Amino acid sequence: MRVLIFFDLPTLTETDRRNYRRFRKSLINEGFLMIQESVYVRVTTNRQAAALLENRIQTITPVDGLVQSLIVTEKQYTMMKFLSGAPSDDVRNSDEKLVVI
DSSP: OEEEEEEEOOOSSHHHHHHHHHHHHHHHHTTOEEEETTEEEEEOSSHHHHHHHHHHHHHHOOSSSEEEEEEEOHHHHHTOOOSSSOOOOOGGGOOOOOOOO
């Protein structure tokens, strides 16, 4: 499963900018990867883990602005088409599975 977080937060005041930075850093600390500006994604093991992660993110969202989440399967995520640009080569965004023992 993949959890996608989309957000549009105000940055007019210093408090707004601080809230934006804190939220963004919290997403990164939770293991999210930026795939586009204000769009972050993270892999989870199953739907239950995705729902728990979604609830945890809900507790850290700023009061002002818009934050949305979307849970999709790996198959749905890999069907994403790039209409312009190229995909990131970041291994954290890959669907390849590697087991090292």
